[in-house]
Amino acid sequence: MYAGVIVDVKSRNTDKIFTYKVPEKMNNINVGIRVAVPFRNRIVEGYVINITDNTNISDKKLKEIYKILDDFSIFDEKMLKLAWWIKEYYNCFFSESLQCIMPAGINQGCKEVKKVRLLINSIPENISDRAPRQLEILNYLLENNCIDLSDLLKNLNISYSSVKALEKKGYIEIFDEEINRYKASKFIKTEPLKPTSEQKQAINMIKDSIDSNLFNKFLLFGVTGSGKTEVYLQLIERCIELGKSSIVLVPEISLTPQTIERFIGRFGNLVAVMHSRLSQGERFDEWRKIKKGEVKVVVGVRNAIFAPFSDLGLVIIDEEHEGTYKQSDLRPKYNVKEVAEKRCEIENAVLVLGSATPSIESYYKAIKSEYKLIKLSERIGIFLPEVDVINMSDELSSGNNSIFSRRLYNEIKLNLCRGEQTILFLNRRGFSSFVSCRNCGYVPKCPNCDISLTFHAYEKKLRCHYCGYSINMFEYCPKCKSNRIRHLGIGTERIENDVKKYFPESRILRMDIDTTKTKGSHERIFYDFKNGKADILIGTQMISKGFDIPNVTLVGVILADVTLNIPDFRSGEKTFQLLTQVAGRAGRGEKAGRVIIQTYEDNNYSIKAAKLQNYLMFYNEEIQYREIFKYPPFTHLMNIVIYGKEKQKVVENAAKIYYVVKNTINKFEVKSYNKVLGPSSAPLEKIKNNYRWQIIIKNEDRNNLLKIADVVDLIKYDNDIKIAMDIDPINML
Ligand SMILES: Nc1ncnc2c1ncn2[C@@H]1O[C@H](COP(=O)(O)OP(=O)(O)OP(=O)(O)O)[C@@H](O)[C@H]1O
Numbered sequence: 001m002y003a004g005v006i007v008d009v010k011s012r013n014t015d016k017i018f019t020y021k022v023p024e025k026m027n028n029i030n031v032g033i034r035v036a037v038p039f040r041n042r043i044v045e046g047y048v049i050n051i052t053d054n055t056n057i058s059d060k061k062l063k064e065i066y067k068i069l070d071d072f073s074i075f076d077e078k079m080l081k082l083a084w085w086i087k088e089y090y091n092c093f094f095s096e097s098l099q100c101i102m103p104a105g106i107n108q109g110c111k112e113v114k115k116v117r118l119l120i121n122s123i124p125e126n127i128s129d130r131a132p133r134q135l136e137i138l139n140y141l142l143e144n145n146c147i148d149l150s151d152l153l154k155n156l157n158i159s160y161s162s163v164k165a166l167e168k169k170g171y172i173e174i175f176d177e178e179i180n181r182y183k184a185s186k187f188i189k190t191e192p193l194k195p196t197s198e199q200k201q202a203i204n205m206i207k208d209s210i211d212s213n214l215f216n217k218f219l220l221f222g223v224t225g226s227g228k229t230e231v232y233l234q235l236i237e238r239c240i241e242l243g244k245s246s247i248v249l250v251p252e253i254s255l256t257p258q259t260i261e262r263f264i265g266r267f268g269n270l271v272a273v274m275h276s277r278l279s280q281g282e283r284f285d286e287w288r289k290i291k292k293g294e295v296k297v298v299v300g301v302r303n304a305i306f307a308p309f310s311d312l313g314l315v316i317i318d319e320e321h322e323g324t325y326k327q328s329d330l331r332p333k334y335n336v337k338e339v340a341e342k343r344c345e346i347e348n349a350v351l352v353l354g355s356a357t358p359s360i361e362s363y364y365k366a367i368k369s370e371y372k373l374i375k376l377s378e379r380i381g382i383f384l385p386e387v388d389v390i391n392m393s394d395e396l397s398s399g400n401n402s403i404f405s406r407r408l409y410n411e412i413k414l415n416l417c418r419g420e421q422t423i424l425f426l427n428r429r430g431f432s433s434f435v436s437c438r439n440c441g442y443v444p445k446c447p448n449c450d451i452s453l454t455f456h457a458y459e460k461k462l463r464c465h466y467c468g469y470s471i472n473m474f475e476y477c478p479k480c481k482s483n484r485i486r487h488l489g490i491g492t493e494r495i496e497n498d499v500k501k502y503f504p505e506s507r508i509l510r511m512d513i514d515t516t517k518t519k520g521s522h523e524r525i526f527y528d529f530k531n532g533k534a535d536i537l538i539g540t541q542m543i544s545k546g547f548d549i550p551n552v553t554l555v556g557v558i559l560a561d562v563t564l565n566i567p568d569f570r571s572g573e574k575t576f577q578l579l580t581q582v583a584g585r586a587g588r589g590e591k592a593g594r595v596i597i598q599t600y601e602d603n604n605y606s607i608k609a610a611k612l613q614n615y616l617m618f619y620n621e622e623i624q625y626r627e628i629f630k631y632p633p634f635t636h637l638m639n640i641v642i643y644g645k646e647k648q649k650v651v652e653n654a655a656k657i658y659y660v661v662k663n664t665i666n667k668f669e670v671k672s673y674n675k676v677l678g679p680s681s682a683p684l685e686k687i688k689n690n691y692r693w694q695i696i697i698k699n700e701d702r703n704n705l706l707k708i709a710d711v712v713d714l715i716k717y718d719n720d721i722k723i724a725m726d727i728d729p730i731n732m733l
């Protein structure tokens, strides 16, 4: 027997299938098994991806598999197919795509405890007098049946040898039992709600596909509070009835105890949870539960898409517009929406993407009938909150210099009097390098790329980070001639200080990266706020979703412009999404909600649409910009980041890559639209002492980008230079 093995050595020339002989004694070998194999004078880890009876390679050249690492296989043929697709689609090594499938914590293995069990029904006569200790043990086991060995030794205060003696005689058995390190918290069982007619329609449409085992894709576009989660729950229930499994993906930040509770409350111990707050051991145990078919539902973040179900029926991606569904930091840089779609296709499962603010790309696909569009347009039991936009330039000209408009100040006061809670929201922690006019709100943009220009202090220039366009920094606003040019940048601490100053009587909580570093702090702040231990919660995007707190009646957005002017073509979209989501936190109880958005750009379409909470108005405007400036969904982008410690070298290598890319494109018979932008310094020009430059390639045909990536892979760079390529990037900073 021979096995085709992918070795875990990440390089271009080892990215292929190696054939090994399978020793006789390893007849339990299978596809998906992890093995240790000799490879170039050492032993490396590998994954078996096929088994054959013969090979055309001569036996003498072949080495033997050294060892089988686990007593179970990690992936099946269907998963292998998915890994293969990931390799091709995201241009990564096979070992990298297989690594996505590997369960976290596998090298820690299972945790086992020694147990003792009685094998007889009554005390044998011959034992009674001569061995009182043994008799004691048997009597104890007669009462307790099967218990932990350690408990037995402790409770009876006996030695291991007496237990061992009984085992020798065949009266008892000592065995290993796998235990689960993840202890789910207690839950209260909930019953299905009677669906509204909108919900019912949505459920029925999707159910039809589930029932008939048809691969189908749906976009569930439901306003905040329209009961999307109840739709998910009832679809999962249907799958369970049919003996099928479901995967529910949520963004990391909304995987709060509240979210988990809703699924566990409905399906109890049929639910496994997968997210990064679990320890490695806990994650592995959850994976084992799935593998052994003990659970039917997984709720988790991005990588839960690789949950090893063999009977997948449904994949739900909630808040599908969230950027964290793309793996931006590690290879392969996969987008889980695409991976989920592929997995559903392979396994004849149904994909449901849900959002109150679908990504432009997804909504476009729905309009082009690639997804079936289902709408939930009504909030259940409550109205959408009233949203007001305050122009901060007006505040300034009326002599108000504080970060609170007079309106927001008064509303906070009112809430404090009434004992109702307030959320103050800052879109993002400081990205302060864009400039704006405090008088008219003007923000300089690139005429080619329609993104904000970034201020570079050392050369006193404003630069476009896509194409490199630059102008000199100005003292007077080019539009209104005022000299009130300023750099934007406020942090959450600053807001906290000001709240203390203006509302000394208030009790304040803050939730951002700094205050949620330790395990459990996120939950603690959430529950403290929910239980009324504070009047005002200040936070970043962490608080923009999932929060369902009835006593929150006021949401204030301190400065909407922060996300609006990030140098990224999606800044308008991100702003609209955030404002809509955060607005959705107000007025979820019996009392009506108010939302106040502060901005210098009240004429911007993202902000106008957010005020009206009108997704379509936003979409229709945004999609035109995308078409005019040739951004996705009309093109695909590839971002090539060149980074290293020495700036000069980074710039030189970036130039070299640029020419190679240009030449490659010239060789194509390019019928489709294409453009190479840059090289230019990246918006975050220096991260961890590395200088970063970028080249952005736009092309209508994604395959062309893959071809370019292949060519760039072969370029020889200077030693200390690194390249990161990302196709269809989400994060362009
Ligand atoms: N059919 C129903 N009957 C009564 N209450 C319902 C029904 N469906 C949902 N609800 C309730 O309505 C509220 C909002 O529902 P849910 O949280 O599922 O909405 P959502 O669309 O997921 O919201 P968001 O996108 O804002 O998180 C919840 O408190 C939920 O229990």
Ligand SMILES: [Zn+2]
Pocket: 446, 447, 448, 449, 450, 464, 465, 466, 467, 468, 469
């Ligand atoms: Zn530009």
